[in-house]
Structures are given as structure tokens and as C-alpha cells.
Amino acid sequence: MILLPDELRTRLRAEARCNAEQPGHDPRSESRASLRPIAKFFNPLSPATWLVTELAQDGDTLFGLADPGFGCPELGYFSLREIEGIRLPYGLRIERDCAFVSMHPLSVWADMARRAGSILQAQTLLARSLMARPTDELPPP
Numbered sequence: 001m002i003l004l005p006d007e008l009r010t011r012l013r014a015e016a017r018c019n020a021e022q023p024g025h026d027p028r029s030e031s032r033a034s035l036r037p038i039a040k041f042f043n044p045l046s047p048a049t050w051l052v053t054e055l056a057q058d059g060d061t062l063f064g065l066a067d068p069g070f071g072c073p074e075l076g077y078f079s080l081r082e083i084e085g086i087r088l089p090y091g092l093r094i095e096r097d098c099a100f101v102s103m104h105p106l107s108v109w110a111d112m113a114r115r116a117g118s119i120l121q122a123q124t125l126l127a128r129s130l131m132a133r134p135t136d137e138l139p140p141p
């Protein structure tokens with residue numbers, strides 16, 4: 001599987017350009033957390049998960065929420081090449097969740113993942129909150 005097909009690469013680059021054009025843009029700020037994740041990568045043999053909102057001009061640097069599976073999800077930058085280079089047992093590799101669509105901004109994911117200890121647990125809690133609320137309300141912080 002191609003981890004980042006052209007259509008997805010184009011969307012992620014567009015988000016990065018749009019964000020960079022914002023007045024007072026600070027690449028280290030958490031203001032980017034208002035974006036919704038566009039892609040989700042995961043390790044099929046562990047809880048390691050990445051939610052991606054942007055792809056830098058270099059074509060390698062991603063921005064989003066990274067969870068290596070040790071209970072400490074963090075917003076930040078990570079390398080597409082490094083993720084693509086991970087080799088797992090049985091010939092497996094990191095995969096992209098082709099069905100992933102986020103109803104929540106990255107800030108909600110980050111908050112929930114930090115409190116829950118993982119992106120996977122946050123995904124379960126956020127899905128439950130959507131099912132329990134017929135409106136577009138977000139769960140309380």
C-alpha cells in the first residue's frame with residue numbers, strides 16, 4: 001500500500017500552505033490544532049498511531065498527533081520516510097486507515113488522547129460521544 005497517495009499528499013500540502021499564510025504564523029504554535037486530521041497511520045501489531053494534518057514543502061515532514069504507543073501522545077513533527085521505513089515482523093509495515101474521517105479537530109484528539117493515554121483509546125471515547133450526542137456538540141475538555 002502506498003502510505004501517502006498523490007491525492008492525499010496534495011490535500012496535506014494545501015493545508016500546510018494555507019496555515020503558513022496565516023498572519024503571525026508560528027510553526028511551533030498549537031493554533032494548528034484547530035485543523036481536522038486528514039490521514040491516520042497505524043502499526044498493525046502495536047498501538048502506535050499517527051494523525052496527520054499537514055505535509056511540509058520538503059515532502060517528508062508531517063505535522064500532527066503522534067502516539068508511539070507508550071502512553072504519551074504529542075503534537076509535533078515526524079518524518080514520512082521514517083514511518084515508511086519501519087519494517088515489522090511477518091513482512092508487515094505501517095499502514096494507512098483508508099476509512100478514516102475525523103469529525104473532531106486535532107486539538108480535541110490531542111486532549112482526549114493525552115487524558116486517555118493513547119490515540120486508539122481516544123478514538124473509542126470520541127466515537128462513543130458522537131453516538132451519544134445527536135447534535136454536532138463536542139465532548140467537554
